[in-house]
Each structure stands twice: as structure tokens, then as C-alpha cells.
Amino acid sequence: MSKKILEVKNLKKYYPTVKAVDDISFSIEKGTVFTLLGPNGAGKTTTLEIIEGIKKADEGRIVFFGEELKQVSDEAKQKIGVSLQSTNFIPHLKVKEVFELFASFFKKSLPIEEVIGFVSLEEKRNDLVEKLSGGQKQRVAIGCALINDPEMVFLDEPTTGLDPQARRNIWGIIEHLKGQGKTVFLTTHYMEEAQKLSDMVCIMDYGKIIAIDTPSGHIKKLGELNYVEFAADLEQLDIDELNAWDVEEVEIEGDKVIIPTKSLHIVLEKLLSWAKRKELDLNDISIRQPNLEDVFLSLTGRRLRD
Amino acid sequence: MRNQLFKSLLISGLREKETIFWILLFPLILFTIMVLIFSNMTGEDLNFKMAVIDHSGDGMGSTIIHQVFEDISTTENPEDDPLYSIIDVKNKDQALVLLKEQHIDVIVEIPENFNQNFNKVVFFSKISSISTDNKPTIIVESVPMRNLSKLASDVMKQILAEVNLEAAKRMNISIPDATISTEMVGQTQDFNYADYFLAGILIMGFFSTGFLNMGINMTYFRRKGIFKRFACTPIKKSKLISATILSNLVFMVMSFVILLIYAKLFYHVTWAIFYPESILFILISAILSLSFGIFLGSVSKTPNGASGLANILFFPMQFLGGLYFPVFDLSPAVRWFVYINPITYLAAGMRQSMGLMDAPLPYYTLFLIPILWTAVLLLISVKIFKWDGGEIA
Structure with a gap:
């Protein structure tokens, strides 16, 4: 039977000009990867920082490890690991020294070498942190979050700004954590990341939760939609003509045309004969399954990247 | 492991070239320059x-x-x-x-x-x-x-x-003999410019560490989210502050010892700096400089802002505080600043306690004014200091 490690009820955090967190509730089960997905400014980091004890909520309840808390206690902090959105450390410290410092904050900690090995920084252990690449710094941050062998790890946008290789390295670490049975609370605005890593995805926008489900559950709600995509000279296109077919609303993204449809065969046949008739070149034509980006679009009317 | 934060802050400071220069080397350079200039200007050698x-x-x-x-x-x-x-x-x-x-x-x-x-x-x-x-x-x-x-x-x-x-x-022209005798007023030992500047440069070194270095570093830590990161761990706010203060105190002691050894070896200063009252003024200087640092770390939003504010404040404070030359006979236009400046009292107090020069002020004010400044700065800092707009639980 699953066990809830964290429950958030009716959490609110209002600033004078914005409702950063607007009455949200959710719960996280032990050993799962829970992801807050949303665009910049959706309220993900504020939510996370309230739970981590950095910010105070205006209203709401947090039940952490079965205990209701107004704010995260020192005892609870012994059981959690945190990697913040921005990664900075005391300047001029070596990787090993940073881990030693963070280890000193907790009652129990893993051996430093074990953590260094886990985040694959063996060769960098005696390097100054400021000399590391962005991806390596991020691994130091995650290592610090793991130093106390936490039951739950909070990772706030751990891959933002990283190159694809560094991003995949971080994904590997998160999958490893999941394999160890750790609970991971992740925030991201990368739908691919959320889809790949998460057990549950909570979609946030303007401080509100607009949907919570598993990645496949979110996608299923879109029905049997498929997406036909192609690039073409947009000046020769009449979108209304395409919308008259058995499709959802056709979308233009750059020079790309995206046609969501539940009648893939019919639409494909129509598209090809229409292109032939119009003497249009259809470049990079592809058919894909829906993803969380499409879910967000269907829920909010705009793309996550907008 | 308990002192790991203190150790880390100390290591960080020692690895920073600017810290080494401004806190440990610059006072020696300034001391040398001042002693050379002023001793030559006034008849010595x-x-x-x-x-x-x-x-x-x-x-x-x-x-x-x-x-x-x-x-x-x-x-x-x-x-x-x-x-x-x-x-x-x-x-x-x-x-x-x-x-x-x-x-x-x-x-x-x-x-x-x-x-x-x-x-x-x-x-x-x-x-x-x-x-x-x-x-x-x-x-x-x-x-x-x-x-x-x-x-x-x-x-x-x-x-x-x-x-x-x-x-x-x-030529037997009647001119009465004039007898000239000299007497030291407000001085219990021979005046030596090296001793005079030792007191001034010592205070300057303390303020470079406590005020500038600590204040700017605190702003940097907040701005860069380092305090915020610590807030996610069980470390207490009091430990964080005490480690920060302690590491800066160590830099002050290092600055003091290096300057004293240098001044003793090359300029033969006296041991007057170790008179009990001089030590008391040294302690007050250290505490006041740290209070200024905490204040700077409280009011500044960015390290650049902190650096600018520190220079705007510290520049007139050191020059109109009597660290390098007497200030009590300056023009009335700036004399008000001399009298509200806590460094004036520390420098005067230190020199008086070393037997170099009596201050034209009641003795108790030499302690009282810096202590009042310390109290006010700390009170304001406690009110306005922010770790990150959030709180450490």
C-alpha cells in the first residue's frame, strides 16, 4: 500500500501584485518522482520554497512525514535534500570541501567519496567549484542534496540552462535515485523531462494547479489524438481550408504546421492530395503521439515555451 | 565537524587574493608610506x-x-x-x-x-x-x-x-637671555610617528575586514542564494552568523599580528599597544567594525551596491577620523563629521591609552560613542536584515 510522504492543502502565497501560489493542494507518495510542470512564473519555485522552509505561506497546511507543520522543522530538514534553482556555493572551495561543509550540517551523512562517486565527480574532487562547468556545478548541487541520505529530494529546475549531454547526466542521477526508492520532488519547464522521469505530473499555471495525473494519464485525456506536422511556405497556405477537415484547431509554429486529429488516415490522405493539387512542397512531414506540451496547450490555450 | 562552516569561510577568504591584499598586505604598505612621508616632513631624519x-x-x-x-x-x-x-x-x-x-x-x-x-x-x-x-x-x-x-x-x-x-x-648690546625648555604635553613617552600610525592603521585594517570584507560578503551570500541554501539545512541562524563573525575576527587578528611584527621589526614601535586600555580600544574597534559590516550586509541589495556604500562611508570616516593626521583642529565645515564619526573616538582613545597624545575630549566619550554606534547599528540590522526574503526556521 502506498504511503503519503507529503501532503499540501490549500496553500496560498500572495504578493502585492501577484498570486504566486493560489490555493493549491496535492500529495506525494513515497518512492515516486513528483513533478511540478509549468512555465516560468507559474509558482513552482515558490511552492517548493514554502515546503522547503525558505518562504512562509500565507495560508495552508503541510503534512510532512505524517506530521502537520506550519513550517519545515529542523527535524524534517534532517530527512530532506534540496537543490535550489540557482547553484552557488561559498567561493573558492573545492568540490570535496563543499561536500564536507554540507555533511557537517546534518546528524548523519553519507561518506563524501560515495557521494562524489554517485554524481560522477571523482576527477573533480580537488577542483574549485567555480572552475567547474554548469553541468558539473549542478551535480555538486545534487550531491549536496544527497549528502544526508535524505528520504525526499527537492530538485528545482535541475537541468535549466544545461546542454543536452549534461541534462541526460542529471536525468540518469534522478532515475538512479528513483531506483533507490527515494522520493523526488522535481520542478521543470521541460515537458520531455517531466514525461520521461515522473510518476506524477502536476501542471501549474498562474499559481494554480490545472491538472494532476501520471504522464500517460494526462495524454490519454487528449483522446486518440495524433499530430501531423510539416513545414511549408505559409504564404501559400489557407489555414481555414485545413481546419475544415476532421481536425482539432490547426496550429502554426514558425514555418511548421501542426494538425491535431483523431482521424489520422483520412487527414493524411486529404493532406497529400491537397498538396498535390496546390503543387505544395511538404517538408519534414512527420506523425507523432501527443506529449505534455500538447496537454498544456489543450489546457491553457498556449504552449509551455511561450 | 562542528566548526566546518567557520573553517570553510576561513579557507575561502585565504584563497581570495583581494582579501589577502586588502586585509593583510595593504595595511603594511600604507603604514610604510605614512611613516616615511610624515617622519621626513617633520624633522625626523x-x-x-x-x-x-x-x-x-x-x-x-x-x-x-x-x-x-x-x-x-x-x-x-x-x-x-x-x-x-x-x-x-x-x-x-x-x-x-x-x-x-x-x-x-x-x-x-x-x-x-x-x-x-x-x-x-x-x-x-x-x-x-x-x-x-x-x-x-x-x-x-x-x-x-x-x-x-x-x-x-x-x-x-x-x-x-x-x-x-x-x-x-x-657686542655687549643688552639683550636678555631667553631660556628655552621643552615639556611634553599629553604625552607620556617620546613621540614616534610609527606608534602614532600603528594605532591608525590598525583601526583601518579592522574596518577593512569587519566593515568592507564582511559586509560585502554577506551581501554576496544573500544575493547568490548561499544563505538561502543554508536555510534548507538544519543549521541554526546563530551558528551561521557566529561562524561569519569568527572567521572575520581571525582575519583581524592576522592583520594585527602581521602589522605589529612588521612595525616592531622595521620601525621599532613600542609595546604600548598592549596596555590594558589599548587592548580594550582594540576590542571595541573590532566589535564596531563588525557592526558596520552587519549593517552594510543588511542595507545593501547587491555586492556592488555594498562596495559602493562602504567606500562612500569609509573614505571620509578614515580620513576625518584621525587615523592618519590630527583632526580636532579641522575647519568647522568638516568638524561636525569629526565629532559624529566613531573612528575619531577610537583613534583618539587608542593613542591616549598608548600615551602618545591626549584627546581633547572627556575620556568616557572615547568608549561611550563607539559603543553607542555599535548598539544602534546592530539594532537597525536586526530589524532590516533579510536572508532571502524568507526565514530560517
Whole structure:
């Protein structure tokens, strides 16, 4: 039977000009990867920082490890690991020294070498942190979050700004954590990341939760939609003509045309004969399954990247 | 492991070149510069270079003058520099060139008719009055815009005035003897500029560490989210602050020890800095500088802002606080700042306790004003300090 490690009820955090967190509730089960997905400014980091004890909520309840808390206690902090959105450390410290410092904050900690090995920084252990690449710094941050062998790890946008290789390295670490049975609370605005890593995805926008489900559950709600995509000279296109077919609303993204449809065969046949008739070149034509980006679009009317 | 944060902050500081320079090396450089400049400006190790041009030929007057010049250009101890060194010149033109080019500081010219006029004074002063034209005159030439040259000229005029007095006495002209005695006021030991600056530079070093270094670092830590990251761990706010303060105190001790050893070895300062009251002023200086640092870390949003504010505040505070020169007789336009400036009291208190110079202020104010400043700064800081707009639980 699953066990809830964290429950958030009716959490609110209002600033004078914005409702950063607007009455949200959710719960996280032990050993799962829970992801807050949303665009910049959706309220993900504020939510996370309230739970981590950095910010105070205006209203709401947090039940952490079965205990209701107004704010995260020192005892609870012994059981959690945190990697913040921005990664900075005391300047001029070596990787090993940073881990030693963070280890000193907790009652129990893993051996430093074990953590260094886990985040694959063996060769960098005696390097100054400021000399590391962005991806390596991020691994130091995650290592610090793991130093106390936490039951739950909070990772706030751990891959933002990283190159694809560094991003995949971080994904590997998160999958490893999941394999160890750790609970991971992740925030991201990368739908691919959320889809790949998460057990549950909570979609946030303007401080509100607009949907919570598993990645496949979110996608299923879109029905049997498929997406036909192609690039073409947009000046020769009449979108209304395409919308008259058995499709959802056709979308233009750059020079790309995206046609969501539940009648893939019919639409494909129509598209090809229409292109032939119009003497249009259809470049990079592809058919894909829906993803969380499409879910967000269907829920909010705009793309996550907008 | 308990002191790991303190250790990390210390290591971080020691690896920062700017910290090493400004906290440990700069006070030595400044101390050296100040002692060299001011000790030379005020007679210690003064050595004026003088050219003597004598058009008078042999005679009693010129013989006396040459005897005086010989006296002032020799010393009992051959290792000491004489007050004046006489530089040989061929003629006045060459002397003028040397004066303009700053190779000499003053020219003393004995005119052609000097001995004649001198003899007239000696022989006829009692039976008739001497006209102005017939008075024996010595010409002293200097460059007024050059401090050393002006000083050399002024001292020479004093010497010649003494010669006049001596000559008058020998001619039995009634001039009462003036007895000059010296007495040290507000000083219990010989004045030494190295000791004077040791107190000032010591306070400057403390403020560089506590005020500038700690204040800017605290702002940096907040701005970069380092405090925020610590807030996610079980470390207590009090431990964080105490480790920060302690690491800066260690830098202050290092700065103090290095400066003291340097000043002792090369400038032979006294041990007066270790008088109990001096130590008390050292402690108050350290605490006040840290309070300024915490205040700076509280009011500044960015490290650049903190750096700018620190310089705006500290620059006048150190120069109008008597760290490098006396400030109590400055013009009224700036005197108000001298009196509200806590560094004024620390510098004055330190020097008074070292027996160097009494402050023209009630003794209790030397303690009280800095302590009041400390209390006010800490109260304001407690009210406005933010870790990240959030709180450590």
C-alpha cells in the first residue's frame, strides 16, 4: 500500500501584485518522482520554497512525514535534500570541501567519496567549484542534496540552462535515485523531462494547479489524438481550408504546421492530395503521439515555451 | 565537524587574493608610506642640502657664519645625517640650477660687503646708529612651493637669528637671555610617528575586514542564494552568523599580528599597544567594525551596491577620523563629521591609552560613542536584515 510522504492543502502565497501560489493542494507518495510542470512564473519555485522552509505561506497546511507543520522543522530538514534553482556555493572551495561543509550540517551523512562517486565527480574532487562547468556545478548541487541520505529530494529546475549531454547526466542521477526508492520532488519547464522521469505530473499555471495525473494519464485525456506536422511556405497556405477537415484547431509554429486529429488516415490522405493539387512542397512531414506540451496547450490555450 | 562552516569561510577568504591584499598586505604598505612621508616632513631624519656662495672674502663676520655652517653640517655620531649638508658649487648660476632641479633645498649667499658692514656694526653701533643700507645682510634663497625647500629656508632664518643674538651679546648690546625648555604635553613617552600610525592603521585594517570584507560578503551570500541554501539545512541562524563573525575576527587578528611584527621589526614601535586600555580600544574597534559590516550586509541589495556604500562611508570616516593626521583642529565645515564619526573616538582613545597624545575630549566619550554606534547599528540590522526574503526556521 502506498504511503503519503507529503501532503499540501490549500496553500496560498500572495504578493502585492501577484498570486504566486493560489490555493493549491496535492500529495506525494513515497518512492515516486513528483513533478511540478509549468512555465516560468507559474509558482513552482515558490511552492517548493514554502515546503522547503525558505518562504512562509500565507495560508495552508503541510503534512510532512505524517506530521502537520506550519513550517519545515529542523527535524524534517534532517530527512530532506534540496537543490535550489540557482547553484552557488561559498567561493573558492573545492568540490570535496563543499561536500564536507554540507555533511557537517546534518546528524548523519553519507561518506563524501560515495557521494562524489554517485554524481560522477571523482576527477573533480580537488577542483574549485567555480572552475567547474554548469553541468558539473549542478551535480555538486545534487550531491549536496544527497549528502544526508535524505528520504525526499527537492530538485528545482535541475537541468535549466544545461546542454543536452549534461541534462541526460542529471536525468540518469534522478532515475538512479528513483531506483533507490527515494522520493523526488522535481520542478521543470521541460515537458520531455517531466514525461520521461515522473510518476506524477502536476501542471501549474498562474499559481494554480490545472491538472494532476501520471504522464500517460494526462495524454490519454487528449483522446486518440495524433499530430501531423510539416513545414511549408505559409504564404501559400489557407489555414481555414485545413481546419475544415476532421481536425482539432490547426496550429502554426514558425514555418511548421501542426494538425491535431483523431482521424489520422483520412487527414493524411486529404493532406497529400491537397498538396498535390496546390503543387505544395511538404517538408519534414512527420506523425507523432501527443506529449505534455500538447496537454498544456489543450489546457491553457498556449504552449509551455511561450 | 562542528566548526566546518567557520573553517570553510576561513579557507575561502585565504584563497581570495583581494582579501589577502586588502586585509593583510595593504595595511603594511600604507603604514610604510605614512611613516616615511610624515617622519621626513617633520624633522625626523631631516637632511637639507645647502649651497653657500660667499662673495665677502676673509673677515670676522663671514668666519662666524662659516663656523655656524660647519656646526650644523656635522654630527657627533658619524652614522647620523647632519641637519644641513653643504654642496659645493662654482657660482650662483650653478646653485640656482641645482635649486630649481631640486638637487639642493636652499642657497645661502654672503654678499661682497658683508664683512665691511659687519665690522661697522661691531665697532660703531655704540656711538652712532647704523643705516639700513649698511646692515650686514645674508641672502637665503629657496623655492617656496617646495615644502622641503621652504622648511630649509625657515630653519636657516631661525639659525641666522640665533647668530644675530649671539653676536649682539658679544657686542655687549643688552639683550636678555631667553631660556628655552621643552615639556611634553599629553604625552607620556617620546613621540614616534610609527606608534602614532600603528594605532591608525590598525583601526583601518579592522574596518577593512569587519566593515568592507564582511559586509560585502554577506551581501554576496544573500544575493547568490548561499544563505538561502543554508536555510534548507538544519543549521541554526546563530551558528551561521557566529561562524561569519569568527572567521572575520581571525582575519583581524592576522592583520594585527602581521602589522605589529612588521612595525616592531622595521620601525621599532613600542609595546604600548598592549596596555590594558589599548587592548580594550582594540576590542571595541573590532566589535564596531563588525557592526558596520552587519549593517552594510543588511542595507545593501547587491555586492556592488555594498562596495559602493562602504567606500562612500569609509573614505571620509578614515580620513576625518584621525587615523592618519590630527583632526580636532579641522575647519568647522568638516568638524561636525569629526565629532559624529566613531573612528575619531577610537583613534583618539587608542593613542591616549598608548600615551602618545591626549584627546581633547572627556575620556568616557572615547568608549561611550563607539559603543553607542555599535548598539544602534546592530539594532537597525536586526530589524532590516533579510536572508532571502524568507526565514530560517
